[in-house]
């Protein structure tokens with residue numbers, strides 16, 4: 321299939337434009353380095369390829385290097401029909417440095433090129449206008465003004481793409497500017513002539529940055545924002561979680577009233593409703609977390625937070641750019657490990673990737689929520705804005721962060737890991753402050769919930785079903801205690817009994833090595849079969865009524881903070897580090913560390 325390449329400077333709106341043209345929903349956010357791998361979609365009879373952004377053909381970070389390498393490769397391919405180079409109209413000079421370099425490549429390989437002059441809605445808001453026709457004459461290639469946000473000019477862009485792909489030879493760039501120095505000179509000249517003056521575009525930004533990047537005020541704002549972020553996950557998501565829980569409980573009792581008793585009824589109650597239901601409750605929490613992170617990204621704050629964190633993170637052998645993968649690691653480690661591609665220093669990138677699994681991702685939420693509600697009373701402060709359970713959550717997340725920092729510190733000080741690579745400087749372009757763009761944000765939130773269900777749902781269903789079958793059969797007096805599962809459980813019990821956990825918790829922990837959220841589902845199935853009435857609220861009550869000691873509970877929590885129990889993360893680590901040895905060491909190392917923490921907590925508390 322013939323291809324159209326969509327390239328340009330980071331954070332210039334390529335992916336939003338890609339989504340508008342293909343109808344897909346790739347991630348869009350207001351900081352440089354969101355897209356880290358090539359993504360393809362259909363635009364009429366063509367394949368449209370969204371590239372990671374790059375500032376120049378001479379690259380710094382891994383994602384830029386990938387973009388440039390793939391771009392050079394695609395240039396030589398006969399399947400490449402057109403290059404659409406996206407320019408950020410509010411930062412014309414910077415967009416043109418890469419744009420003119422790409423135009424040079426297009427001329428060399430005889431490919432037509434078209435410039436999409438994006439963000440003209442922002443330009444209009446600043447009472448400015450860019451004469452795109454004159455700009456097109458100066459550049460020697462078509463320039464189409466658009467707004468990927470408001471869709472202004474998108475139809476015109478589509479029409480121009482059609483015209484050019486029909487008669488490509490008429491649109492080949494006629495001349496190229498030459499070396500990097502003359503490109504930068506021309507970019508500055510054109511930027512000054514057509515673009516918006518930095519004093520105007522940066523006026524509001526500078527005022528806000530003065531406050532948010534201030535040495536002490538900036539630090540306090542950062543702490544408050546992070547505290548509210550973590551509070552939101554627990555306190556603010558609670559009403560939504562209650563709604564889902566009530567919905568599932570009513571559905572369960574409605575369906576059970578029709579099923580009567582017997583094998584099918586037991587299966588539906590214990591495996592389906594207790595197993596799957598107990599993890600569905602956490603979908604709203606994950607969506608709230610994605611919403612708050614998305615809000616911070618969209619308004620431009622996250623890039624500032626990365627800058628604030630650069631100094632302290634450097635102390636632990638990391639970079640300011642580690643901040644964004646670390647933060648998104650609290651939603652899911654997989655995209656976070658990929659996001660580490662934007663880290664300029666290979667050593668810091670490696671250390672970041674290896675420590676991301678220590679951050680509390682949303683799969684731990686069900687486990688935390690269950691144990692926190694067992695041990696921590698529901699006390700609220702400040703009219704319900706802050707709760708004791710929320711504070712406990714914050715401490716658990718903090719523990720994950722501290723452990724990640726400590727491990728990074730040790731890796732950077734006492735090992736040679738990744739040391740043979742050249743170190744690169746930390747450079748970060750601060751995006752403009754903007755109001756959030758609601759549609760893509762809502763899409764992301766819905767997607768996060770959907771993906772959690774799609775990814776975890778089938779595994780949980782499978783594991784719950786297997787656990788249920790092993791626990792139900794052979795149909796002998798004594799029920800669960802005489803089941804196959806109990807035999808397996810008792811066999812592995814010696815591993816878990818030093819932690820104060822009986823065989824049922826052992827089975828739940830072992831089954832959660834595939835994915836952590838399976839723990840609650842399996843426990844739901846197991847305790848459901850053991851007399852809980854299949855209702856989800858009952859799970860915490862059931863654990864409490866069995867008299868689990870607080871030291872054991874805290875030990876279990878710490879175990880889940882540290883242990884790397886996620887097949888998908890292990891596979892991703894292997895792919896991104898390219899080393900079996902490193903991946904295996906991380907899995908075993910964190911496993912042993914987690915076990916000893918749990919043991920210590922059980923003995924000491």
Ligand SMILES: Nc1nc2c(ncn2[C@@H]2O[C@H](COP(=O)(O)OP(=O)(O)OP(=O)(O)O)[C@@H](O)[C@H]2O)c(=O)[nH]1
Pocket residue numbers: 329330331332333334335336337347348349350351352353354355356371372373374438439440441442466467468469470618757
């Ligand atoms: N106001 C306005 N904002 C836009 C427009 N296009 C994109 N944005 C915003 O710009 C930010 C960056 O958009 P992305 O599509 O993620 O940019 P990208 O070029 O793909 O960025 P990387 O993947 O990091 O290279 C997001 O916050 C978008 O909502 C536009 O036309 N107008």
Ligand SMILES: [Mg+2]
Pocket residue numbers: 334335336347354355371372373
């Ligand atoms: Mg992108």
